[in-house]
Amino acid sequence: MPESPPESPSAEDLPAGGTAGSAAAGPAPARRSGKFVLVLACCAAFAYLFDQATKFWVVGTMVEGQTIPVLPPLLSWHFIRNPGAAFSIGEDYTWIFSIVMACVAAAILFYARRVRSIWWAIALGFLLGGALGNLTDRLFREPSFGMGHVVDFIAFPNFAIFNIADSAIVGAVILWCILTLLGIGMDGRRAPARGHGSEGRPEDGDG
Numbered sequence: 607m608p609e610s611p612p613e614s615p616s617a618e619d620l621p622a623g624g625t626a627g628s629a630a631a632g633p634a635p636a637r638r639s640g641k642f643v644l645v646l647a648c649c650a651a652f653a654y655l656f657d658q659a660t661k662f663w664v665v666g667t668m669v670e671g672q673t674i675p676v677l678p679p680l681l682s683w684h685f686i687r688n689p690g691a692a693f694s695i696g697e698d699y700t701w702i703f704s705i706v707m708a709c710v711a712a713a714i715l716f717y718a719r720r721v722r723s724i725w726w727a728i729a730l731g732f733l734l735g736g737a738l739g740n741l742t743d744r745l746f747r748e749p750s751f752g753m754g755h756v757v758d759f760i761a762f763p764n765f766a767i768f769n770i771a772d773s774a775i776v777g778a779v780i781l782w783c784i785l786t787l788l789g790i791g792m793d794g795r796r797a798p799a800r801g802h803g804s805e806g807r808p809e810d811g812d813g
Contacts, residue, residue: 639719642727646718649731650738657739657770661757673761684767687747687755704752707741710734722794725785733778739771 668674668685675682714734721727740756747754758767789797 639722642721642724643718645724645727646714646721646731646734649728650735653732653735653771653774654739654742657736657774658742660759660770661739661743664757664759668759679763682761683759684761685757685759686767688758688767689753689755701752704741704744707737707744710737711741717792721792723785723790723792725781725790726792726794729778729781729785731778732774733782736771736774736778739769739774 664683664685668683670685670687673682673684711734714730714737718730721730743756744754745751747757749755756769756771758769758772760769760773761767791797
């Protein structure tokens with residue numbers, strides 16, 4: 607007696623909107639997102655640890671207000687405590703910047719798994735690391751919780767004094783602007799050219 611053909615999978619056995627042939631490919635997006643989340647996390651960890659290590663070194667080896675020439679007259683270390691935002695902006699609103707940095711960090715963590723672009727992962731990673739670096743100062747340094755003064759020490763002539771976290775934030779914002787101007791979305795797709803009706807072309811996660 608000939609064997610009966612195998613039963614075709616039912617709708618319950620298939621992923622939503624999928625077919626029998628696509629069932630095995632279901633987990634692929636999760637694996638792909640994991641790669642970008644890892645890049646984002648590594649960039650954030652690098653920026654955060656580098657920032658905190660340099661601040662620990664400055665506080666432990668310098669006196670507030672001290673200046674050490676590094677590459678005179680271009681670069682020097684000048685230890686100050688900044689109650690404001692990056693580059694000493696808004697010194698009278700420390701608590702507002704604490705809330706803003708916390709919201710920025712939370713938003714990046716919320717959207718991290720949607721990133722499908724290496725460059726967006728790098729930008730958001732450095733933005734997260736920089737935000738957490740300065741937020742740590744605001745939460746745990748003097749004079750009080752949430753009102754802490756950020757340690758700044760990198761000084762150029764006729765320019766504001768800043769730190770590694772500030773550098774990471776500014777670099778991330780610049781990269782963000784470049785990606786936006788190029789029309790590359792967080793999903794790794796390019797926006798369609800104006801005047802064309804075709805959908806954005808996938809960049810295979812490398813855009």
